[in-house]
Amino acid sequence: MIEPLQQYEFEKLRDLLASVCGIVLKADQDYLVETRLTELANEIGVANFGELHRAIIMDESLLSQVVDLMTTNETLWFRDDSCWATLEHSILPSLIERLHQGQRNIRIWSAACSTGQEPYSLVILIREILEKQGRPDLLNRFELVGTDISNAALYLAQKGCYDPFTISRGMPDSRLAKHFSSQKKVWTISPEIRAKVKFQAFNLMDSFAVLGEFDLVLCRNVAIYFSEQFKKDLFRKITGILRPESFMLLGATESLLGIETDFKNMSYGNGLYYQIGKTKNNQ
Amino acid sequence: MKKVLIVDDSATLRRIVHEALNVFDFEIYEAESAALAMECLEEGPVDLILLDWHMPEMDGYELFLKLKGMEEFKNIPVIMLTAEDSRESMLKAIRSGIRHYLTKPFTHEDLLARIIRVLKLNQ
Ligand SMILES: C[S@@+](CC[C@H](N)C(=O)[O-])C[C@H]1O[C@@H](n2cnc3c(N)ncnc32)[C@H](O)[C@@H]1O
Numbered sequence: 025m026i027e028p029l030q031q032y033e034f035e036k037l038r039d040l041l042a043s044v045c046g047i048v049l050k051a052d053q054d055y056l057v058e059t060r061l062t063e064l065a066n067e068i069g070v071a072n073f074g075e076l077h078r079a080i081i082m083d084e085s086l087l088s089q090v091v092d093l094m095t096t097n098e099t100l101w102f103r104d105d106s107c108w109a110t111l112e113h114s115i116l117p118s119l120i121e122r123l124h125q126g127q128r129n130i131r132i133w134s135a136a137c138s139t140g141q142e143p144y145s146l147v148i149l150i151r152e153i154l155e156k157q158g159r160p161d162l163l164n165r166f167e168l169v170g171t172d173i174s175n176a177a178l179y180l181a182q183k184g185c186y187d188p189f190t191i192s193r194g195m196p197d198s199r200l201a202k203h204f205s206s207q208k209k210v211w212t213i214s215p216e217i218r219a220k221v222k223f224q225a226f227n228l229m230d231s232f233a234v235l236g237e238f239d240l241v242l243c244r245n246v247a248i249y250f251s252e253q254f255k256k257d258l259f260r261k262i263t264g265i266l267r268p269e270s271f272m273l274l275g276a277t278e279s280l281l282g283i284e285t286d287f288k289n290m291s292y293g294n295g296l297y298y299q300i301g302k303t304k305n306n307q
Numbered sequence: 308m309k310k311v312l313i314v315d316d317s318a319t320l321r322r323i324v325h326e327a328l329n330v331f332d333f334e335i336y337e338a339e340s341a342a343l344a345m346e347c348l349e350e351g352p353v354d355l356i357l358l359d360w361h362m363p364e365m366d367g368y369e370l371f372l373k374l375k376g377m378e379e380f381k382n383i384p385v386i387m388l389t390a391e392d393s394r395e396s397m398l399k400a401i402r403s404g405i406r407h408y409l410t411k412p413f414t415h416e417d418l419l420a421r422i423i424r425v426l427k428l429n430q
Contacts, residue, residue, distance in 0.1 A: 028398075028402060055394040055397060055398055058401060059401045059408050060407075062402075063406045063424070063425070092420075096414065096416075096417055097416035097417050097420050098414040098416055098417065099416055139416045174420060175429055176419070176424055179423055179428065179429040180419055180420070180423070183330065185330040187326045187327040187330055188326055189323055189326065190327070208329055209329060
């Protein structure tokens with residue numbers, strides 16, 4: 025068993041998390057570090073948290089596990105009404121219009137997708153809009169990518185199976201009946217919807233070059249953990265992978281206030297969203 | 308098939324957690340007290356215990372210490388699911404070998420992610 029966390033070890037780990045992952049811990053959150061990371065420390069067999077600190081510096085895969093353990097995976101279906109109204113009535117119609125104008129495909133990235141509710145909600149909404157327009161075939165031209173740092177969350181996302189409590193957090197009955205099948209009170213998302221999302225492990229601290237370009241990025245309820253500098257880098261990197269005049273959505277409690285970026289502030293009802301211009305200035 | 312034992316005196320909580328675990332292919336057992344948990348374990352060990360802290364008679368932490376002293380049960384991983392959220396209790400539990408500690412109300416995303424970790428389901 026690892027020895028209890030000492031104050032100087034907490035400070036070292038806190039500095040490391042702040043400098044390498046931009047995660048900001050408060051001075052009284054030492055118990056969180058100890059209660060969340062002890063299992064990992066025991067698994068890799070270090071004797072104390074000083075050794076864990078050294079191990080994390082040497083091995084990047086440990087860092088991902090630390091970030092995963094220190095952040096929550098909480099998520100909901102169609103989280104925040106205003107965001108989904110914005111998608112339904114403003115952003116998605118304008119993306120569909122791009123297809124009519126001859127653009128080959130629409131690429132959407134759910135940048136911290138946790139257990140899959142966010143990208144699956146999107147596929148459901150896109151499918152509904154296209155059906156209403158009498159063009160269900162256009163779904164083939166949407167590509168969705170869901171990434172997260174948490175391998176465990178991605179494992180659940182890929183499985184696409186949810187218990188009644190998880191379903192009750194935002195999934196309306198009509199959509200449940202239409203897009204899920206159930207057995208023993210476990211709800212499984214339909215294979216066509218599941219097949220629309222490509223899941224992959226990805227740390228938002230890494231370079232985005234491997235991801236390709238996108239028409240829409242959802243970066244929701246993840247930057248809340250990051251320091252100002254990391255937020256600034258994150259939004260600069262997102263700007264870099266957006267196609268001209270493309271969109272970004274944040275969580276309902278987040279904004280770009282006080283952060284210098286190339287985005288224009290846009291709104292639909294109570295919902296805020298962000299769009300970049302025809303040309304990007306700052307890359 | 309992995310075997311998981313849920314120990315909680317609240318029938319509602321046991322049901323909600325049981326339903327959450329049904330997304331995996333587990334054999335799931337429930338016990339409403341430490342004594343019934345011991346009876347269940349005497350039938351054979353399990354791969355994971357989800358344990359409430361505050362229960363009448365023997366509490367969850369005492370049950371954990373008792374199991375730790377028994378050769379056949381001492382290595383069973385335990386995740387604590389409890390309303391007990393003082394920092395002292397959390398540290399005491401983790402320092403004595405509880406793998407993870409989730410305070411009620413916990414999200415199912417976090418509960419299932421911890422279970423996947425502990426049982427290495429994604430490897
Ligand atoms: C609170 S959830 C938000 C999920 C979803 N976007 C929503 O709004 O409902 C935050 C997610 O961010 C992930 N995360 C935290 N830090 C990350 C990082 N550096 N890179 C990628 N994902 C990260 C966590 O694993 C967690 O699943």
